[in-house]
Amino acid sequence: MTLKHVTGLLCAAAMSLALAAGARAEDKVVKIGVIMPMSGGTASIGAHAKAAIEVAMDIINNAHPELGNLPLAKNAGLAGLGGAKVEAIFADNQGNPATGQNQALRLITEDKVAAVFGAYQSGITLTSSAIAEKYGIPYLNSESVAANLTERGFKWFFRTTPIATDFAKIYVDFLADLKAQGGKTDNVAVVHDNTEYGTSVANTISAAFKEKGQPIALDVAYPVNATDLQGQVLQLKDKKPDVIIMISYTSDAILFAKTMQSLDYKPPVLLADDAGYSDPSFIKAVGKISQGVFNRSSWAVGPSGSPSAIIADMYKKKSGEEMDDTVGRQMQGFFVLVDAIDRAGSTDPAKVQAALKATDLKPDQLMMGYKGVKFDDKGQNVLASGLIIQLQDGENYVAVWPKANAAKAPMLPYKGW
Amino acid sequence: MSFVLVQVIVGGLLLGAVYALFSSGLTLVWGMMNIVNFAHGDFVMLGMYVAYVVYTLMGGGPILGAPLATLVLATLGVIVYFGLIRDIMKGPMLAQILGTFGLALLLRYSVFWWFGANFLSMPQDIVGGTFAVAGLRIEASRLLAGVVALLVTFGLHLLLTRTSLGSKMLAVAEDATAAQLMGIRPDTMQAIAWAIAAGATGLAGALIANFFYIVPTVGETLAIVAFVTVSLGGFGSVPGALVAGLLIGVIESLSGYLIGAVYKDIVVYVLFLFFLWFRPQGLMGKM
Numbered sequence: 001m002t003l004k005h006v007t008g009l010l011c012a013a014a015m016s017l018a019l020a021a022g023a024r025a026e027d028k029v030v031k032i033g034v035i036m037p038m039s040g041g042t043a044s045i046g047a048h049a050k051a052a053i054e055v056a057m058d059i060i061n062n063a064h065p066e067l068g069n070l071p072l073a074k075n076a077g078l079a080g081l082g083g084a085k086v087e088a089i090f091a092d093n094q095g096n097p098a099t100g101q102n103q104a105l106r107l108i109t110e111d112k113v114a115a116v117f118g119a120y121q122s123g124i125t126l127t128s129s130a131i132a133e134k135y136g137i138p139y140l141n142s143e144s145v146a147a148n149l150t151e152r153g154f155k156w157f158f159r160t161t162p163i164a165t166d167f168a169k170i171y172v173d174f175l176a177d178l179k180a181q182g183g184k185t186d187n188v189a190v191v192h193d194n195t196e197y198g199t200s201v202a203n204t205i206s207a208a209f210k211e212k213g214q215p216i217a218l219d220v221a222y223p224v225n226a227t228d229l230q231g232q233v234l235q236l237k238d239k240k241p242d243v244i245i246m247i248s249y250t251s252d253a254i255l256f257a258k259t260m261q262s263l264d265y266k267p268p269v270l271l272a273d274d275a276g277y278s279d280p281s282f283i284k285a286v287g288k289i290s291q292g293v294f295n296r297s298s299w300a301v302g303p304s305g306s307p308s309a310i311i312a313d314m315y316k317k318k319s320g321e322e323m324d325d326t327v328g329r330q331m332q333g334f335f336v337l338v339d340a341i342d343r344a345g346s347t348d349p350a351k352v353q354a355a356l357k358a359t360d361l362k363p364d365q366l367m368m369g370y371k372g373v374k375f376d377d378k379g380q381n382v383l384a385s386g387l388i389i390q391l392q393d394g395e396n397y398v399a400v401w402p403k404a405n406a407a408k409a410p411m412l413p414y415k416g417w
Numbered sequence: 418m419s420f421v422l423v424q425v426i427v428g429g430l431l432l433g434a435v436y437a438l439f440s441s442g443l444t445l446v447w448g449m450m451n452i453v454n455f456a457h458g459d460f461v462m463l464g465m466y467v468a469y470v471v472y473t474l475m476g477g478g479p480i481l482g483a484p485l486a487t488l489v490l491a492t493l494g495v496i497v498y499f500g501l502i503r504d505i506m507k508g509p510m511l512a513q514i515l516g517t518f519g520l521a522l523l524l525r526y527s528v529f530w531w532f533g534a535n536f537l538s539m540p541q542d543i544v545g546g547t548f549a550v551a552g553l554r555i556e557a558s559r560l561l562a563g564v565v566a567l568l569v570t571f572g573l574h575l576l577l578t579r580t581s582l583g584s585k586m587l588a589v590a591e592d593a594t595a596a597q598l599m600g601i602r603p604d605t606m607q608a609i610a611w612a613i614a615a616g617a618t619g620l621a622g623a624l625i626a627n628f629f630y631i632v633p634t635v636g637e638t639l640a641i642v643a644f645v646t647v648s649l650g651g652f653g654s655v656p657g658a659l660v661a662g663l664l665i666g667v668i669e670s671l672s673g674y675l676i677g678a679v680y681k682d683i684v685v686y687v688l689f690l691f692f693l694w695f696r697p698q699g700l701m702g703k704m
Contacts, residue, residue: 043534194679222678225638230428231673254630262547262556285538
């Protein structure tokens with residue numbers, strides 16, 4: 001046996017020791033797969049989501065007694081699992097449903113994650129959650145609003161966000177309220193892209209208005225990531241609806257704002273369905289020419305020193321961006337998932353599933369303005385709720401409806417620039 | 418004809434001119450070297466970022482940003498030629514596809530890493546906002562891009578048909594070995610072609626940045642249109658790309674307005690396939 005062989009053997013021995021030690025340390029780590037658009041047209045959302053999840057992990061893995069009743073904040077790690085730390089494994093869905101599905105498969109079969117969290121776009125949540133369902137792994141979605149996601153009879157799928165049907169009702173009531181105050185809101189147009197999110201939300205909204213006896217007057221669909229939207233804006237300018245409801249991701253939201261200004265078109269009321277309009281880069285890019293746009297939200301910063309304000313500060317330090325509704329819902333969803341794992345006291349999928357089903361969080365245990373978190377048989381949070389916000393000064397959204405939660409009165413008509 | 422329809426057609430022509438502008442660089446390398454540059458969209462993206470940096474750091478508009486973007490991208494074109502293209506040209510077609518595609522990803526994610534994934538935008542009035550002519554609304558930034566598209570097309574056409582440099586470049590495109598025997602250096606000619614092509618692409622990016630959003634993945638959105646424009650115009654034909662760009666712009670706008678935007682791609686691509694059926698060499702291409 002030469003020296004080389006001996007060294008080789010020693011190395012192998014050292015490596016196996018290191019591996020064994022690694023495995024022991026890993027017992028104390030709970031892995032959660034996080035599927036987000038880290039590249040592609042919605043990559044800005046993925047970058048924000050990553051920062052938000054990292055802040056959430058900081059809160060979970062370290063002691064943050066200043067955060068009051070927020071579960072998991074008080075002590076470091078998960079008390080139910082002997083102080084285990086949470087580790088997020090980020091996977092890029094590339095804005096593509098097939099890629100999202102492959103990533104779910106990889107996270108479950110190779111990384112052996114305890115649960116999957118994702119995946120922003122409704123169309124990708126649809127495909128990736130089907131894999132989790134097949135393997136019997138809990139899947140928590142915090143921000144996809146297409147109503148059909150919880151209509152599939154899935155047993156492992158849970159969703160914390162308010163969904164399209166909730167918001168469609170809010171839009172109907174909000175516009176009825178504006179009308180009662182003398183606004184004209186009879187003629188409603190829906191503008192949406194051709195993705196799962198765009199088409200399904202548009203359908204849900206149309207159905208809600210039809211039920212109220214006020215069918216949608218105009219439905220304008222366009223291909224996602226459009227190179228040009230002049231035709232759509234001219235169509236709207238031609239038909240003159242009283243209200244436009246926009247269902248768009250960031251790229252198209254920005255192009256719409258620019259095109260509307262160049263063609264000098266302002267609808268009396270512009271109401272956006274979150275997504276692109278909540279992206280801070282939308283406000284930076286075209287906020288000044290989108291003054292007065294309404295949007296939906298479940299996020300309010302709250303008074304300084306409150307848990308939500310502290311979290312907003314932590315997020316801003318991490319990402320350099322203001323906290324917005326989308327990342328807020330993502331952090332909230334992540335907390336709900338990890339809280340269930342903590343209460344399950346185990347990463348056994350069936351136990352986590354049971355704990356998720358038993359979730360009953362009160363408003364003071366949440367960072368978002370939901371009435372609570374409690375799942376129905378379909379896995380939908382029945383206590384999710386939201387409000388209407390408005391970009392009055394082109395820089396910051398303020399809550400304007402319902403009156404009980406409003407910081408300011410709604411400003412009409414849409415000002416634009 | 419209704420007034421709105423006139424606005425739609427004018428909008429389509431301006432859009433088409435922009436398509437032509439960012440396709441001219443692609444048509445040059447595709448037609449002259451038979452190289453499909455999959456990084457083309459990302460060259461446009463780099464041009465946009467150069468213009469954006471010029472604006473944010475120096476407060477300069479397109480008067481400064483456009484020439485600088487042209488210069489930066491032309492330099493990059495030469496570097497890319499000597500560092501990558503010259504070698505993969507000798508390889509199989511697959512090497513070219515993967516090579517330029519890899520370059521596209523490298524550029525895209527370098528910008529991603531440096532600038533982040535956020536959407537950026539120039540101020541709306543960076544080139545004089547929007548003005549109305551007889552009730553038609555025309556965006557000055559788009560008009561500028563359209564005018565430059567015409568100038569670039571005209572300039573490139575003159576260069577290729579009326580100058581000795583152009584003749585040498587065409588000679589190399591025709592038969593590099595024969596050209597070499599005539600005392601022309603293929604390497605130099607092709608490097609110049611890359612510099613011109615990338616420079617024109619950078620110029621296009623800098624001008625598009627004035628009215629479009631800026632994001633690392635914007636090249637993906639724009640590249641497909643460029644490929645269609647070039648194939649329709651005829652591989653390597655610069656005036657062909659202009660006519661094709663204008664055609665596609667008007668067809669897209671009209672079908673988007675009349676039939677609905679989700680169907681406009683169907684109309685464009687059906688007409689495109691139908692046209693290639695009868696004239697596979699494109700509008701102005703040679704067989």
